[in-house]
Amino acid sequence: DVVLTQTPPTLSATIGQSVSISCRSSQSLLHSNGNTYLHWLLQRPGQSPQLLIYLVSRLESGVPNRFSGSGSGTDFTLKISGVEAEDLGVYYCVQGTHARTFGGGTKLELK
Amino acid sequence: QVQLKETGPDLVQLTQTLSITCTVSGFSLTTYNVHWVRQPPGKGLEWMGAMWNGGGTDYNSAFKSRLSISRDTSKSQVFLKMNSLQTDDTAKYFCASLGFDYWGQGVMVTVSS
Numbered sequence: 001d002v003v004l005t006q007t008p009p010t011l012s013a014t015i016g017q018s019v020s021i022s023c024r025s026s027q028s029l030l031h032s033n034g035n036t037y038l039h040w041l042l043q044r045p046g047q048s049p050q051l052l053i054y055l056v057s058r059l060e061s062g063v064p065n066r067f068s069g070s071g072s073g074t075d076f077t078l079k080i081s082g083v084e085a086e087d088l089g090v091y092y093c094v095q096g097t098h099a100r101t102f103g104g105g106t107k108l109e110l111k
Numbered sequence: 112q113v114q115l116k117e118t119g120p121d122l123v124q125l126t127q128t129l130s131i132t133c134t135v136s137g138f139s140l141t142t143y144n145v146h147w148v149r150q151p152p153g154k155g156l157e158w159m160g161a162m163w164n165g166g167g168t169d170y171n172s173a174f175k176s177r178l179s180i181s182r183d184t185s186k187s188q189v190f191l192k193m194n195s196l197q198t199d200d201t202a203k204y205f206c207a208s209l210g211f212d213y214w215g216q217g218v219m220v221t222v223s224s
Binding site: 001039041043048049050051054060090092094096099100101102103104105 | 156169212214215
């Protein structure tokens with residue numbers, strides 16, 4: 001089974017600071033069809049998760065462009081360029097190339 | 112408007128069977144996959160399994176022996192059944208679809224001895 005390892009587990013940031021979250025896979029997430037099914041979700045406290053980025057770098061409709069995703073193969077990064085208060089919560093990567101697996105999550109909190 | 116809603120018990124007895132229904136609207140089960148995801152209190156998300164739009168299923172190997180997912184397309188419902196519940200099955204159970212773009216609000220299930 002694919003394992004996704006997210007680092008760091010907790011991230012403390014000030015408003016306006018730029019931060020990055022890493023997601024590393026135990027196997028390549030490049031599918032035989034050429035797509036890489038690695039997505040990023042945000043779960044705010046008390047809410048269901050919401051999709052932020054799909055297929056590594058594509059921004060979901062309505063998601064601010066301060067969010068960006070990059071990576072390939074087994075190494076992926078979510079970057080927030082200028083954290084805002086509404087960005088606080090837990091971020092998860094999820095892969096869909098080999099069944100489905102979630103990363104362990106990264107909690108973004110205010111410093 | 113796409114919506115998913117989970118319905119199920121708040122409390123299940125130890126070793127008993129959990130049954131949860133996910134009722135969807137705004138899309139067809141024959142077009143999009145539906146996933147089951149759970150989240151123990153204070154912990155992360157765990158993929159449990161999926162009902163594929165073609166009618167097949169896939170399961171996380173951690174649950175394979177006691178989890179069953181089925182559907183009724185005429186009612187736009189997907190069903191989760193898991194037997195032999197233990198206290199560490201206490202969690203919020205979500206259904207999600209359209210590439211995890213849409214989620215239900217989840218149902219919190221407590222396994223009690």
